[in-house]
Each structure stands twice: as structure tokens, then as C-alpha cells.
Amino acid sequence: MLKAIWIKAGMILGLFALFQISGCAIGTTRVIVAHEPLDRIEKKAQGTLLVRPFTDKRANKDYIGNKRNGFGMVLGHIGLMEGTTLESLITESFAQALREAGYHVIIQNASQPPAETETWDAVIDGEIREFWLDLYMAVWHYMDVDIKALDPSLQRVLWEKIFRGEKKNILWVGATAEYEKVINASLTHTLNEAAQAFASDEFANAIRKR
Secondary structure, rough: OOOHHHHHHHHHHHHHHHHHHHHHOEEEEEEEOOOOOOOOOEEEEEEOOEEEOOOOOOOOOOEEEEEEEOOOOEEEEEEEEEOHHHHHHHHHHHHHHHHHHHHHEEEEOOOOOOHHHOOEEEEEEEEEEEEEEEEEEEEEEEEEEEEEOOOOOOOOEEEEEEEEEEEEEEEEOOOOOHHHHHHHHHHHHHHHHHHHOOOOOHHHHHHHOO
């Protein structure tokens, strides 16, 4: 009788361990992609910039990350909330970095060309080359966005810089909050770096040379 009880208890513990190893990794987990308020820049730049919707150049556009079990096998994915796109999130995020640098920013409507009466100093284009979260004993996120400033006629590239971010945290239980925390930190770090670059004399002088 005692032996049967121990066997049953062992089976229950085994099933619990299996759930811990693989259960949280199955399916798609939807996360909120956000960032902290950006560091304040005291010396503000001046000018008006048109930001065109960024393009997603990643090979896998369906997800923004993998989920793995305790053996490192991919059993699920990380995705955005329904109704949101990575292009719109990153476009708005970098527009905020430009605003923090001091610029007046106009985000172009993808389905509607800007009015002919509007004028700006430069056009900002962005390509999302990497934006990915992965985990195995730790959770890490990395991103890679190429930003170009073009003259208003779109004939010349006036300035270009690739912004890369990467953050890593210990993985505790594979909860959604752990994924969101490391994405938030990676994105915030990258945007603060971008805001500093946009506020620089190098950027300001580049967009004035036309």
C-alpha cells in the first residue's frame, strides 16, 4: 500500500516537473512592447522632420521571439498584442526620440501623402532589421534598426546610423512580465542612445546641408 502511494506521488511530481519544463513554453504569448520615459535632453535641437512608416526587414515577421522548454527546444513563440504591428510601434518610438531631441515631428500616414503645403528639413526612414527575444535559463532581447535622414526630395542620404540594443535577465518562471521587462529595457536603452544622436551637432549639421 505504501509503495503504491509513493509511486502515485512520484507520478504526480513527474507530471508537475514536466509542466514546469514545457507547459509555459507551448503556444504564443502576447506581450506589450513599451519603453520607459526617455532621458531628458537639455540642449534641444530645432527643425521639422517627416517620419515615414518604418519597414520590417526581418526574416520572420510573424513573431518577435521564441519560447523554449527546459531542454532548449522551441515549443512556442512571443507575439505582439492583436491589432498592433511592430512597424507602427517602432516608428512611434523613434519619433518620440526625435521629439525628445527637440524636433517637431510629422509622422506620415502610409495611405495618404503629406500635403504639398507642409515643409520639413529632412525625411526620416527606418528599417527594422532585428527585434527578437529568446530564452534558455535566461531571457534576452536584441534589436537592430537602421535610421536614415534624407533630403526632402528623397534624392540623397544626409545621415545614417544603425542603433543596436541588447538586454539580458535571469529567467525565473517564464512569465509574460519577464519577457516584457527585458524588451522594455532593450528598447529604452536604444531610444535614449538615438535621442542623444538626434540632438547632436553632427545630426543637425547633416540635415541642414542640402
